[in-house]
Amino acid sequence: MNSLKTTLIWLTLFSIAMGYLETSVVVYLRELYYPDGFDFPLTPIQPSIAITEFWREVATLVMLWGIGTLTGRNKTEKFAFFLYSFAVWDIFYYVFLKVLLGWPASLFTWDILFLIPVPWVGPVLAPCLVSFTMILLTVAVVYLHEKGYRTQITWKEWSFLLAGSFIIIFSFIWDYLQYVEKWGGVTKLWTISSQNSLFMEAPQYIPQQFDWWLFWIGECVLLLAIGLYVKRIVSQPLNKPSKMASPGPVYSGNFADYLDGL
Template sequence: MSGWKGRLLTLSLFAVAMAYIESATVVYLRHVYGIQDLLRDAPTQPDALTPIELGREVATLVMLGAVGALAGRAPAARWGLFLYAWGLWDIAYYVWLRVFIGWPASLGDWDLLFLIPLPWWGPVGAPVLAAGMMMVIGAGIARRSEAGLPVRVDRTALLLGGIGTAIALYTVLAPALHALPGGLEAVGRARPTAFPWGLYLVGWGMVTLAGLRLAGWVRSP
């Protein structure tokens, strides 16, 4: 499968299979820690498994980046396919969890999304929305690059993407950031009470617009 469609299909199969492994690992961790409700039962203090879990998160991104690099034929295409694989992996991860343990019951269920550099909290709908955008934009950038068309990173795209990313990250890191003055123990105990969807959508929209410019679907003035 050396053509564009074949490589995209192979990359998709990898992302879905990798999501199976990721979700299976999370099922095991839930059993180890006795987690039924993440907000109530997630560990509040680091333990012997914490550095292993942090390493697993880094390894996940390395694997997605590596397979994107192998699938792409040009630098911009490699970056785009990394984003596409990341997005598909994230969506498939929740699909597999739903198959395995019936969770999430809805897109509004809270999830502990990431641990680096601090815990990220958000409803499942937030990463799913971001993942869908990453798939579309990533595939668009990769397709444009492999067609021999330029992918220009202009100042407006950088500004929109940078500010939008910062806003979106704040919404998922807010509980940990607000607790940070109390030390790492307070960060571990911090739990969200409400998600700022309006602010998140502003950040998501800015990043999406930046991506559309990079993919050539929105022209620079």
């Protein structure tokens, strides 16, 4: 248990540090592109910077996946620690933005969340809720593993987790895709091979309405997956270490005593 506690402490510190690095990059970008403070519509970003930002996000995911893989004791825990690192990183990213820039003004302030595969937008509260859901799954996996249960995730549970994730992602990209389709067509969306500036396809885009219904459907599917996972695990017998076979009686020189021990 002490080893697990140490692992979780360092995992948390690593993720908080990554959150600060993420915040520092955004501070620099906002100084360059939003000197009067970040707001919509989005300022176009030239291709060289956009490509750098795209691959920086990919590198961030690789680092978070890597730390989960290095610290987890089995496949399920590796995945859970990746989610935990992602969640802590994301939450403290906003904590440090608030400390350094006084932003966001509230949890309902709109933000550009991600660029892969297309821009994600939504109120700050939404990704924070997803992060707490990730932490909930991690707590369930670690607790059940420490109790001695087999913690593998079944295909049925994976299906629910993936479905909930895709629904939430769709809630983040839906408003932006609707705008681009209306004014330029999705074929004009920026890609890493594009010669156009990032956000050029939507120079006047201002978020109108976040689809909270769609988001909450995705969240409920994720919570259902976690609930099904925990219910299935606790209904199974604990993993008990196999008992060593008894070595049997040892011959001590007295044949009668030896026969009595058989």
